[in-house]
Amino acid sequence: MAKNVLILADIRRQKLRNVTFEMLAAANTVAEGGTVSVAVLGSGVESLVGGLGDAGADTVYLVDAPELANYTPNAYKKAFMEAVRDANPDIIFMAHSAVGKDLAPVIATRLGAGQVSDIVALEGSGDNLTFTRPIYAGKAFTKVQVTEGKVIATVRPNNLPPAEGSFGKAGTVKNLAVSFEAQDLSTMVKEIIQKASTGVDLSEAKIIVSGGRGVKSADGFKPLQELADVLGAAVGASRGACDAGYCDYALQIGQTGKVVTPDLYIACGISGAIQHLAGMSNSKVIVAINKDPEAPIFQIADYGIVGDLFEVVPMLTVEVKKALA
Amino acid sequence: MNILVCLKQTFDTEERIVIENGKIKEDGVKFVINPYDEYAVEEAIRLRDELGGQVTVISVGPERAEEALRTALAMGADEAILADDPALFGDEFTAAKVLAAIVKQHPFDLIIAGNQAVDDGSGQVAVRLAEELGIPHISTLTKLEVNGDKVTGHRDAEGDEEIVEATLPVLVTAQQGLNEPRYPSLIGIRKASKKPLSKVTLSDLGLSAEDIQPKTTITETFLPAPKTAGKILSGDLADQVKELVSALKTTEKVIG
Numbered sequence: 001m002a003k004n005v006l007i008l009a010d011i012r013r014q015k016l017r018n019v020t021f022e023m024l025a026a027a028n029t030v031a032e033g034g035t036v037s038v039a040v041l042g043s044g045v046e047s048l049v050g051g052l053g054d055a056g057a058d059t060v061y062l063v064d065a066p067e068l069a070n071y072t073p074n075a076y077k078k079a080f081m082e083a084v085r086d087a088n089p090d091i092i093f094m095a096h097s098a099v100g101k102d103l104a105p106v107i108a109t110r111l112g113a114g115q116v117s118d119i120v121a122l123e124g125s126g127d128n129l130t131f132t133r134p135i136y137a138g139k140a141f142t143k144v145q146v147t148e149g150k151v152i153a154t155v156r157p158n159n160l161p162p163a164e165g166s167f168g169k170a171g172t173v174k175n176l177a178v179s180f181e182a183q184d185l186s187t188m189v190k191e192i193i194q195k196a197s198t199g200v201d202l203s204e205a206k207i208i209v210s211g212g213r214g215v216k217s218a219d220g221f222k223p224l225q226e227l228a229d230v231l232g233a234a235v236g237a238s239r240g241a242c243d244a245g246y247c248d249y250a251l252q253i254g255q256t257g258k259v260v261t262p263d264l265y266i267a268c269g270i271s272g273a274i275q276h277l278a279g280m281s282n283s284k285v286i287v288a289i290n291k292d293p294e295a296p297i298f299q300i301a302d303y304g305i306v307g308d309l310f311e312v313v314p315m316l317t318v319e320v321k322k323a324l325a
Numbered sequence: 326m327n328i329l330v331c332l333k334q335t336f337d338t339e340e341r342i343v344i345e346n347g348k349i350k351e352d353g354v355k356f357v358i359n360p361y362d363e364y365a366v367e368e369a370i371r372l373r374d375e376l377g378g379q380v381t382v383i384s385v386g387p388e389r390a391e392e393a394l395r396t397a398l399a400m401g402a403d404e405a406i407l408a409d410d411p412a413l414f415g416d417e418f419t420a421a422k423v424l425a426a427i428v429k430q431h432p433f434d435l436i437i438a439g440n441q442a443v444d445d446g447s448g449q450v451a452v453r454l455a456e457e458l459g460i461p462h463i464s465t466l467t468k469l470e471v472n473g474d475k476v477t478g479h480r481d482a483e484g485d486e487e488i489v490e491a492t493l494p495v496l497v498t499a500q501q502g503l504n505e506p507r508y509p510s511l512i513g514i515r516k517a518s519k520k521p522l523s524k525v526t527l528s529d530l531g532l533s534a535e536d537i538q539p540k541t542t543i544t545e546t547f548l549p550a551p552k553t554a555g556k557i558l559s560g561d562l563a564d565q566v567k568e569l570v571s572a573l574k575t576t577e578k579v580i581g
Contacts, residue, residue: 012483070487071482072489073452073461073462074461097483098465098482098483101448101464102452102464104449105417105448105449105450105452105453105456106452106453106455106456108418108449108453109418109421109452109453109456109457110456112418113418113540114416114418114539114540114541115417115418115447115449115540115541116447116541117417117446117447117448117449118446118447118448130544133447134446135444135445135446135546136336136342136443136444136446137443137446138549139341139342139548139549140342140344140349140546140547140548140549141546141547141548141549142543142545142546142547143543143544143545143546143547144541144542144543144544145541145542145544146540146541147539147540147541147542148540149540186461186491186492187461187462187463187489187490187491187495188489188490188491189487189488189489190477190488190489190490191487191488192482192485192486192487192488193485193486193487193488194485195484195485195486201483201484202483202484203483206579207579207580231580242501248502249467249481249500249501249502250467250481250484250502251484252501254338255338255443256338256360256361256443256501257501259446263579264573264577264579264580273339274338274339274340274341275338275339278338281549281552282549284577284579285573285577285579286552286555287569287573293557298554298557299552299554300552300554301554301555302555302556302577303555303556303558303569303572303573304554304555304556304557304558305557305558305562305565305566305569306557307562307565311562312562312566315562315563315566316566316569316570319566319567319569319570320570320580322570323570323571323574323580323581324580324581
């Protein structure tokens with residue numbers, strides 16, 4: 001049975017993130033002839049709407065307003081609900097990102113709907129749509145269905161397959177006028193301090209170079225950062241490194257912290273506590289570098305080098321540079 | 326200032342998961358306050374100590390969750406409420422409805438919760454609760470300041486730090502780095518057993534089973550395919566590094 005699907009485009013620093021295209025591809029497999037639309041919300045985001053037809057959207061809802069320059073739940077709720085009114089979706093997808101994670105439960109509550117968070121796969125269609133999602137940060141998984149009403153899901157980046165080729169859909173742009181009132185602006189972003197200096201975000205990174213207690217100091221992260229720069233990777237850390245004050249908690253990967261599934265995870269000086277393994281063991285390829293041959297991280301690593309990270313990592317940087325030249 | 330804290334009792338993060346008859350085995354598991362909720366409890370106690378008022382901790386969960394609430398009382402919370410009536414259990418939709426019904430019986434200025442639980446990890450309930458109550462929320466805070474009725478939160482947004490303002494009443498959720506939760510003192514533990522802990526049922530909350538019917542159902546719970554240990558490289562270190570890079574490029578095709 002045809003289902004209408006509405007997606008929230010995931011935008012970071014005025015760019016569409018890949019997960020938007022992953023969601024569009026998924027939407028086209030579950031719509032079964034229904035309409036696929038995408039909502040592009042922000043300020044100065046009009047240039048992002050081109051090409052969304054090829055990516056699988058029949059309709060593109062554009063709300064371009066200064067009030068949407070920074071994400072706030074109530075303003076985004078108002079704008080998104082305008083798109084909901086017009087699209088009348090049976091299924092809503094948002095990214096499991098800073099914005100989607102926060103907005104989806106708001107919309108689900110407004111619609112009295114069930115939500116499945118952080119999905120990594122989906123199967124079936126129509127009323128038999130089943131989502132797979134991690135629990136205990138990936139120590140286990142569940143399959144979940146929404147039993148009645150609208151279906152809302154947040155999608156983990158880098159997991160659903162992107163489309164092969166173009167959908168060649170119309171991508172008709174509908175400008176929605178939204179007037180914001182005081183209650184829509186009940187939270188205000190005063191300032192944004194950009195900390196992720198390299199701009200490669202952990203949750204969407206294809207490659208992550210991660211450090212543990214073995215890095216020994218904040219300075220110890222430098223060789224890891226150099227390797228990450230060469231690979232176009234993000235830098236992460238274990239709880240041990242964060243607790244020791246070597247790096248910001250924003251970098252922490254694990255059951256407390258971020259759960260990541262990159263193509264390549266390079267663990268440097270990380271022993272592999274269960275709570276860390278939960279956050280990264282579903283990475284496609286895992287490399288472990290550790291002095292201790294008994295470290296548990298080697299039990300789940302595809303490739304292991306027993307050695308001092310301060311010796312191995314710089315050598316790796318040189319070798320990767322050669323390989324990429 | 327009246328502060329409500331929502332907390333969930335979860336497995337300790339060092340626990341392994343075992344599935345028996347399609348369900349996660351709880352026997353012998355060590356339970357703790359969900360680590361993100363522990364930050365919430367700590368923050369509430371600090372704010373109360375600074376500004377005066379009362380901290381009430383609320384949990385929806387089975388009888389064993391009483392232990393987590395007692396721990397929060399031992400840390401310094403003043404009062405606890407446990408919704409342990411199985412008729413109140415369901416999914417995130419259900420939990421938010423139940424919490425909203427409890428909160429409506431308790432005047433508050435501020436609600437603090439963890440940004441997610443380390444078990445289900447869905448991160449829905451607190452945000453849903455704010456929306457049920459019609460109050461603003463600021464999520465994943467690493468710093469919280471309250472000045473009069475003005476709340477300033479430093480929000481972790483994928484590595485960036487957003488400084489967000491709102492006016493009380495407001496709900497905020499805690500992220501790692503918000504504070505360093507205290508261990509309960511011996512005196513705290515002794516006092517905790519005398520602090521009020523009440524239990525609520527479906528009828529106490531004026532809810533009907535229909536109102537809180539879950540919207541989702543779990544059809545299967547399974548463990549990921551076990552990861553097998555791969556190859557420990559050997560030989561001269563320089564050769565190991567060369568072999569690794571070549572494998573990543575040619576065999577795995579994850580670089581280049």
